[in-house]
Amino acid sequence: MTTTDGLTDMVRSFVAAAVRPAAEDLDATERFPAEIYARMGELGLFGITVPEADGGSGGSVADYVTVMEELAYGYASVADQCGLVELVASLLAGFGTPKQKKTYLPGLLAGTERCAYALTEPQAGSDLGALSTNARRDGDGWVLNGEKIFIHNAPVADFAMVLAVTDPARRKRGGMSMFLVDSSLPGVRQAYHEKKMGQRASQVGGFVFTDVRLPADALLGGEGEGFGAVMSVLEKGRLGIAALANGICRAALDTAREHALSRQQFGKPIAQFQAVAFSLADMATDHAAARQLIEHGADLLDRGVDAGSVCSMAKLFASEASIRTTSRAVQILGGSGFIRGVEAERLYRDARITTIYEGTSEVQRMIISRALLR
Numbered sequence: 001m002t003t004t005d006g007l008t009d010m011v012r013s014f015v016a017a018a019v020r021p022a023a024e025d026l027d028a029t030e031r032f033p034a035e036i037y038a039r040m041g042e043l044g045l046f047g048i049t050v051p052e053a054d055g056g057s058g059g060s061v062a063d064y065v066t067v068m069e070e071l072a073y074g075y076a077s078v079a080d081q082c083g084l085v086e087l088v089a090s091l092l093a094g095f096g097t098p099k100q101k102k103t104y105l106p107g108l109l110a111g112t113e114r115c116a117y118a119l120t121e122p123q124a125g126s127d128l129g130a131l132s133t134n135a136r137r138d139g140d141g142w143v144l145n146g147e148k149i150f151i152h153n154a155p156v157a158d159f160a161m162v163l164a165v166t167d168p169a170r171r172k173r174g175g176m177s178m179f180l181v182d183s184s185l186p187g188v189r190q191a192y193h194e195k196k197m198g199q200r201a202s203q204v205g206g207f208v209f210t211d212v213r214l215p216a217d218a219l220l221g222g223e224g225e226g227f228g229a230v231m232s233v234l235e236k237g238r239l240g241i242a243a244l245a246n247g248i249c250r251a252a253l254d255t256a257r258e259h260a261l262s263r264q265q266f267g268k269p270i271a272q273f274q275a276v277a278f279s280l281a282d283m284a285t286d287h288a289a290a291r292q293l294i295e296h297g298a299d300l301l302d303r304g305v306d307a308g309s310v311c312s313m314a315k316l317f318a319s320e321a322s323i324r325t326t327s328r329a330v331q332i333l334g335g336s337g338f339i340r341g342v343e344a345e346r347l348y349r350d351a352r353i354t355t356i357y358e359g360t361s362e363v364q365r366m367i368i369s370r371a372l373l374r
Contacts, residue, residue: 007063011070014043019074026075026201027346032156033201034111036078041111045071045082047089049236054093054101055109061236061298065243069291072247076350077202079247083240084152087233088115088161091178095221095229100180104159116157118148118181118207119230125150126363128163128227129172133209135164135179142219144179144212147191154205155193157183162209163226174224179214187212198349235311238358239297242311242318245354246294248347249287249322252329255343256280259333270332279328286321293317309371316364319354326351 018036026033040046048064050056057063064086071079085108092105107113124130133146144164148154159182167175183190191206221229257280260271270276293314300307326348330337337344355361 011067015074019078023075030200032203037111046085047109050089050093055105061301065294065298068240068243069247072244073251076248077199079244080202087237088117090233091229114153114156114158116151116153116160118151118160118162120150122149131165133164135166140216142214144209144214146209148207153203154207155190155203172227176226177223178220178226178229179218180220185212198352235307238311238315241358242294242314245318245322246290248351249325252325252347253283256329256332283325283328286325290318290321309368312364312367316361322351322354
């Protein structure tokens, strides 16, 4: 992994050349940009913190959040894919057998194999303890049944990492296991493709599993270790989404500032009106404050220090700041900010999901308040 400055420069150059020019078309068509992801694989932008021995970049969490912000500045859907691969590859590197790593990691990190991380169900979102998807032993293998919804990449995934109940009596306390499930297996149905408000090129859909027979080596880690595996990457995942949201913040600030400097009203640029200038100041402050929280959380994770509350603060603040900032950008652009194809309008839609996925703002406030009152 290059130095942080060198990494930033490299990703910014890539984003300027390949991501920003494609963002409007990707938003309009909802196309999966395989060519962008293949190039990201060549640049080593997948598996930032995955050890080099496993094919990753061997970087730090600080490197990861740098990449996420820069990619999201170009287009949040592309950053979202980077975050998904980071979590799945981290779990494979941390819990996978040599055979599992050899099977899945090379294509995943090259950007040529498509993964999904299948947790959410119709009655189990924030409360994973309510999962109903289950896997029962059958000889040396397993039989998987259930449904997953709102799953990133479900419509296009080659394989999914699926959390299922293997001991209903224990559930989160050793009764959940993680499985590697190839989408081509009999009984796996990629059920639907959702039409989303924002981040439209980030494919979202569902899986239905009907008597899917899995071999013994489909189990990732030990039986009953699934919930712990999910928890092991949760903080890094939340910090990644915080950085994604902050990339949206920066893009909104830049497009609003450019408009305010060029748009003339009453004989002068609207940036010279205090109401507009103060709004830009608030946007810049939100972005800078979020970055400080994100960098602090990354530093704690890189040093192996408890970072749960700080990562939740970063996710909470950056995601809600992205909604404030994009709203201000639309206001500054006026009528043009409400027109499809204008960057501020897309950013406004792209920001909205950041307070929901990887733990809602309400969940983050629960985590922070419990730490305060413990």
